[in-house]
Amino acid sequence: MTQSQKTHSTHSLNKRSTHLRALIAQTRPSYWRLSLGLFISLLSTSASLVLPLIAQRLIDRLAHQTFSLSALGPLALLFLLSGVLSMMGMYLFGYVGNQIVANLRKTLWAKYVHLPLSYFTDHSSGESVSRLINDTTLIKDVATSYLPQFISAVVMVTGSFVILLWMDWHLTLVILLAIPVTFLVMWPLGRLMGHISKLTQDGLANLNGYAEEVLSNMRLVKSANAEAYEKNRGNQRIDGLFNLGMRETRLFSIINPIMSIVMMVIIIGVISYGGALVRQNVMTSGTFVAFLLYLFQVVPQITTVASFGNQMQRVNGATTRVYDLLQLASEQLGDRHATVALNKIPLTFRDVSFGYDKRPVLHNLNFTFQPGRVYALVGPSGGGKTTILSIIERYYYPNIRQADKLGRFMAGDQNVASLSLSQWRQQIGYVAQENSLITGTIADNVRYGLSNATDEAIWSALAAADAANFVRQTEHGLATQVGESGLKLSGGQRQRIAIARAFLRNPKLLILDEATASLDSNTEAHIQVALTRLMHDRTTLISAHRLATVQQADEILFIQQGRITGRGTHAQLYRTHELYREFVDHQIIK
Numbered sequence: 001m002t003q004s005q006k007t008h009s010t011h012s013l014n015k016r017s018t019h020l021r022a023l024i025a026q027t028r029p030s031y032w033r034l035s036l037g038l039f040i041s042l043l044s045t046s047a048s049l050v051l052p053l054i055a056q057r058l059i060d061r062l063a064h065q066t067f068s069l070s071a072l073g074p075l076a077l078l079f080l081l082s083g084v085l086s087m088m089g090m091y092l093f094g095y096v097g098n099q100i101v102a103n104l105r106k107t108l109w110a111k112y113v114h115l116p117l118s119y120f121t122d123h124s125s126g127e128s129v130s131r132l133i134n135d136t137t138l139i140k141d142v143a144t145s146y147l148p149q150f151i152s153a154v155v156m157v158t159g160s161f162v163i164l165l166w167m168d169w170h171l172t173l174v175i176l177l178a179i180p181v182t183f184l185v186m187w188p189l190g191r192l193m194g195h196i197s198k199l200t201q202d203g204l205a206n207l208n209g210y211a212e213e214v215l216s217n218m219r220l221v222k223s224a225n226a227e228a229y230e231k232n233r234g235n236q237r238i239d240g241l242f243n244l245g246m247r248e249t250r251l252f253s254i255i256n257p258i259m260s261i262v263m264m265v266i267i268i269g270v271i272s273y274g275g276a277l278v279r280q281n282v283m284t285s286g287t288f289v290a291f292l293l294y295l296f297q298v299v300p301q302i303t304t305v306a307s308f309g310n311q312m313q314r315v316n317g318a319t320t321r322v323y324d325l326l327q328l329a330s331e332q333l334g335d336r337h338a339t340v341a342l343n344k345i346p347l348t349f350r351d352v353s354f355g356y357d358k359r360p361v362l363h364n365l366n367f368t369f370q371p372g373r374v375y376a377l378v379g380p381s382g383g384g385k386t387t388i389l390s391i392i393e394r395y396y397y398p399n400i401r402q403a404d405k406l407g408r409f410m411a412g413d414q415n416v417a418s419l420s421l422s423q424w425r426q427q428i429g430y431v432a433q434e435n436s437l438i439t440g441t442i443a444d445n446v447r448y449g450l451s452n453a454t455d456e457a458i459w460s461a462l463a464a465a466d467a468a469n470f471v472r473q474t475e476h477g478l479a480t481q482v483g484e485s486g487l488k489l490s491g492g493q494r495q496r497i498a499i500a501r502a503f504l505r506n507p508k509l510l511i512l513d514e515a516t517a518s519l520d521s522n523t524e525a526h527i528q529v530a531l532t533r534l535m536h537d538r539t540t541l542i543s544a545h546r547l548a549t550v551q552q553a554d555e556i557l558f559i560q561q562g563r564i565t566g567r568g569t570h571a572q573l574y575r576t577h578e579l580y581r582e583f584v585d586h587q588i589i590k
């Protein structure tokens with residue numbers, strides 16, 4: 001390793017331990033319990049340190065006296081004390097550990113629900129779940145298991161050596177040999193272990209995400225006859241984890257015998273040398289036994305100290321990932337009062353250019369939606385209709401400069417970026433093409449986000465959405481479970497629940513993203529009536545594929561490759577816009 005590499009690795013090690021400290025501090029653990037736990041563990045360790053000394057006295061006394069049970073009293077008492085103390089220490093550490101993991105998960109969860117939508121289009125949900133479950137568990141283990149064990153092992157090893165040196169320094173030197181040997185063996189293996197562990201965590205996150213995706217798309221898997229294909233892809237990931245597991249097992253199986261051999265050599269050394277000292281009457285048999293007891297106590301603790309570095313390596317990946325995640329900027333919901341009524345003011349795109357990852361998708365758009373009117377966005381697939389709607393919902397903001405100026409999305413004469421986001425979204429009702437519901441009852445789904453809505457209000461929203469009849473026919477009515485993502489309902493039923501949800505919110509701006517595109521014409525006709533009812537007295541924006549919807553619109557914007565190439569009513573566009581005419585004539589707009 002070069003000097004600069006060394007500096008770099010020390011630097012990043014420092015940074016990581018700062019991350020770990022910052023993360024643990026953020027969970028505000030009960031420091032008094034942690035300190036008390038540590039103090040009690042140290043007491044228990046000290047009690048273990050005294051045990052061999054008492055044993056020594058006992059044995060030496062036995063050389064002159066006959067055995068009596070009462071002589072064992074102090075020893076038994078100390079054993080008991082040490083046991084009780086260690087039990088209390090474990091309880092306190094366990095408490096703090098659970099507290100750390102719970103608070104860390106709460107912090108992460110709060111971060112997730114406030115992160116901008118772009119985070120979730122860039123990261124798989126399995127990966128996010130793995131951060132929340134696996135990484136937090138590893139961090140808890142460091143704080144409440146590895147770290148206390150390490151501290152108590154350091155105290156044990158240091159204390160034992162001080163006592164051993166005081167008892168007989170020649171013999172202690174034999175044991176001291178164990179330390180460099182242990183570190184020499186453990187250090188390189190530990191680094192390798194850290195590397196494998198990081199790969200394992202990545203592999204687990206990947207398997208998590210993959211399994212979640214396949215399991216929630218079982219209908220597609222079966223209809224595409226893709227069982228064998230998915231079985232293989234799953235097996236590859238599982239085999240990858242198996243191989244990593246085996247690498248870890250091989251390392252463990254190397255480390256353990258090496259440590260046993262080192263230990264055996266030392267024990268043989270101590271027994272031979274110590275035995276000789278006893279024979280020559282230089283050492284009492286009590287001291288000799290105490291020596292052996294210390295030896296048995298100390299060697300496993302040396303392993304704990306030496307492997308602490310490895311354990312820290314294992315959690316480094318987790319710590320860094322969680323820390324980095326918490327540094328990401330959340331969506332600012334903003335001042336609740338800085339708001340405007342969306343059905344009363346015009347919405348204007350002024351020189352708006354936008355790109356995902358800076359790849360331009362919208363080019364210098366300029367238009368205004370007047371309040372209370374219905375607008376349809378029409379155009380070829382991939383042209384940018386959904387992206388425009390996403391900017392209006394403020395999932396994204398103009399992000400590409402034109403002539404060194406960033407475009408603006410304005411509400412009246414204010415830049416929307418300065419308006420409260422929660423108030424903004426509260427005024428918007430959104431109905432998509434595929435409306436997935438949440439696991440729960442029909443009432444939960446209609447009420448979603450509006451916890452104080454009454455059953456009467458829900459029923460009238462359902463009636464307006466033409467959904468009351470089918471809900472009444474179900475066995476449990478509003479309390480009917482919809483299944484995961486609403487899969488126990490039909491597409492049309494899910495759609496009507498989504499429309500009822502929009503009715504209940506009584507939005508001022510209604511956004512319909514091809515809301516009827518996936519339905520048969522009979523269901524569509526019903527839902528169209530409900531939607532038309534919903535549009536009444538609000539500004540409505542529709543990404544449309546249906547002639548019925550398009551004809552209803554006050555104005556149509558034809559969007560092609562991120563540009564507006566035509567605008568007007570259906571009749572105007574049909575007359576003037578060649579591609580629009582083609583769309584209608586070739587029934588692309590049906």
Ligand SMILES: Nc1ncnc2c1ncn2[C@@H]1O[C@H](COP(=O)(O)OP(=O)(O)OP(=O)(O)O)[C@@H](O)[C@H]1O
Nearest residue numbers: 121356357361380381382383384385386387388543
């Ligand atoms: N999250 C994203 N990350 C990167 N690119 C994206 C993302 N979402 C959309 N795009 C790209 O932006 C472009 C515009 O997509 P958009 O969904 O706005 O089109 P659309 O007009 O609504 O299409 P359709 O009619 O098929 O729904 C497409 O080229 C698409 O690939």
